[in-house]
Amino acid sequence: MTSTGRExxxxxxxxxxxRLLGWLLTSSSPDGAVTVALTELEAYExxxxxxxxxFRGPTRRNAVMFGPAGHLYCYFSYGxxxxxxxxxxxxxxxxxxxxxxGAVVEGADLAASRRPSARQPRDLAxxxxxxxxxxxxxxxADGRDLLxxxxxxxxxxxxxxGAVRQGPRVGISTxxxxxxxxxxxxxxxxxxxxxxxxxxxxxGTRPT
Numbered sequence: 001m002t003s004t005g006r007e008x009x010x011x012x013x014x015x016x017x018x019r020l021l022g023w024l025l026t027s028s029s030p031d032g033a034v035t036v037a038l039t040e041l042e043a044y045e046x047x048x049x050x051x052x053x054x055f056r057g058p059t060r061r062n063a064v065m066f067g068p069a070g071h072l073y074c075y076f077s078y079g080x081x082x083x084x085x086x087x088x089x090x091x092x093x094x095x096x097x098x099x100x101x102g103a104v105v106e107g108a109d110l111a112a113s114r115r116p117s118a119r120q121p122r123d124l125a126x127x128x129x130x131x132x133x134x135x136x137x138x139x140x141a142d143g144r145d146l147l148x149x150x151x152x153x154x155x156x157x158x159x160x161x162g163a164v165r166q167g168p169r170v171g172i173s174t175x176x177x178x179x180x181x182x183x184x185x186x187x188x189x190x191x192x193x194x195x196x197x198x199x200x201x202x203x204g205t206r207p208t
Contacts, residue, residue, distance in 0.1 A: 005147045009069035013043035013088045013095040017182040024158040027135040032110045034135050036102030036125050040183040040190045042169050046094025051175040054094030064143045065094045074142040081129035082138050101126050103189045127191040
């Protein structure tokens with residue numbers, strides 16, 4: 001993919017999310033390659049979004065989110081698993097898409113070996129932690145250029161997979177009602193919706 005591909009990712013994540021459903025993400029390793037077609041994405045809009053890691057500005061941890069579009073931002077969630085995001089927007093503007101789910105379209109056997117608990121093919125990359133596990137993505141992938149044709153992680157357009165739906169984001173307690181989760185309608189690889197627990201008011205205060 002050429003620089004034109006980077007320009008296609010230079011908009012707001014919330015606008016790009018429905019367009020990127022069906023795009024293909026390939027992870028290559030000495031063991032082989034796994035490709036998923038993206039079926040579910042969540043948009044996070046930086047300083048305009050209190051649920052975003054970039055809400056309070058750039059840090060060492062989230063610096064990739066403020067860089068050029070087309071790079072991968074990875075973070076370790078709850079000390080348990082890795083999550084991956086496609087960085088969007090122009091340099092200096094924080095905007096990213098959380099990769100929530102995908103359908104494995106290449107390398108199913110390799111993905112299954114990384115996900116031995118998956119009972120059905122639809123479960124291989126159904127959820128952000130399962131997706132990174134199936135693709136073999138960890139912290140070393142943070143900052144990788146997804147548009148480098150010679151890279152081990154490559155993102156490219158794929159055929160549309162169906163109608164797009166949108167609704168609230170999953171498992172967050174801040175700005176949880178924003179309808180910034182997008183998914184392919186009726187696709188069985190889309191993760192189950194779970195509303196995040198609302199934050200309790202601090203002792204001695206009353207909810208407003």
